[in-house]
Amino acid sequence: MIVFAFDGVRLMDVAAPLEVFSTASTAARPYTVRVCTPDGREATTSTGLRISADLPAGQVRAADTLVVPGPADLAAFQRRPELVGHVRRLTGTAGRVAAVCTGAFALAAAGVLRGRRATTHWEHAEALARGYPDITVTPDAIYVQDGPVLTSAGVTAGIDVCLALVEQDQGPDEARRVARDLVVFLQRPGGQSQFSVASRTSATRHPVLRPLLDAIAADPAADHNPRALAKNAGVSTRHLSRLFREQTGTTPAAYVETMRLEAARMLLERGESVTVAARRSGLGSDETLRRIFARHLNTTPSAYAARFRTTSPS
Template identity: 80%
Template structure:
């Protein structure tokens, strides 16, 4: 890939679109760069390219018209690669992977939205790099491409001229970051205010996923313990108590958890308690009540667990997820 160009000429952004693409993966980057162009006197040109220059049908059924065929889209300053709604890994679509590789070869930088990271990975663009993707598919990306260091909780990751981002709306985050690199934080902040989004979103992806999605297991020793922990997260689930309940040694139980679930008993219990605390906060409980009912015990423990796993505070989490209602603001009277 060549270096990003400098100078007064417009920065050319090309968003690749194809049949089955997620609509918001395409729309979000278009909106960010088009808005930034208004605030910078037309410093961005934003175009949609499709494999053959024909209209494509998105995952929602909405059709998008192409500005140009991919064959004419070489030399973009920024190439944006969205995800496929159905073929998440781009398996069976070598044509798209080859197209991404060819377009990226002439681009100054490349940004993937959501599962577009799989197309970049298949094209060899993430080899030896750090990357992220939608939380639900991060483990799959790491498994299919062990030469990539997958950061599962990140909203976006930049490694050199290649950027990857989390699910769907994270396309806004990664494109805002690119605008900030090009024109500074003031312009990026103006774009964020225009779109009514965070300039830098608090927390990571895990606040939007189910924290306790441990792999399922039917192991005769573990299954009853997991069910008991899920039924009563606040119960006494110390390692010695769990081992006694399962009639095995603490060391053997720890080995079983590690082998079957990829975690320790204490970490598993904490994840279930965190999930319970989140539920209580979403239902309107205060921080102290959520800490007590979930088994985390104290406000301070709850804050530490939230900071470690979610990168935010319990009160900030509750404010963001408990309701979508906007509190009424005092009326502003016109000055006479």
């Protein structure tokens, strides 16, 4: 396994893969993780901390996995085409490739993401889509896998994508063990949003809408159908829909559904059953919850809950 480091690389983007794979390495199933740099010399990270190299990029002949971290200064990275050249050559030696954060831009520039789905840090997702129209960018995902190529969101999502690789290599029990050791949740599904609904919603102070959003967040299971919301706000349903579009970019029904989904996720993470999560979140039935999980997270409630079960205190 090779991690490519270079001057200006984000420290956490390098540290997360090293920590996950070294923790997952056991006598029975060892990972050999080596850091390569363009010239084999140490690399200075964005924090000023220097990382030693095991070998220069030119000496890498084969790797089961290549991890490409992201630069802190994307514009400066893009002015260094020799780094893209190293990434292009390294990907040709690897069985699978994972990018952390803005490392997706290095893969894109190297042609690795052409025709594939990908993600990156939310702040740069639009630039990735605009600069590389042949890539299908999923702007809000924690990580995306398309064949042997994985891309992930910012910084800590490097842990998520590496846990996913450990799960593929050694199974879910080992991935859960590593997550417990690192004291992180195992492991956010790739399709999960980078942010909660509340943090993705504009911080509107509109006198009509703000009280409604607060009420939905406080009690997602209450009656929040558009007609009831409009009545509580003292406006027509048409006017309410217009306000939601202007202030949140979505419809009242869609907003309520995502808030209920988020509530259901939190309940499952706390150990509640699927039935309880469906009822207390306001989604009603197990079947409705399964349908919404499939649409938004591409997983099932029971599979999602299983990820967190072994992280509970014993």
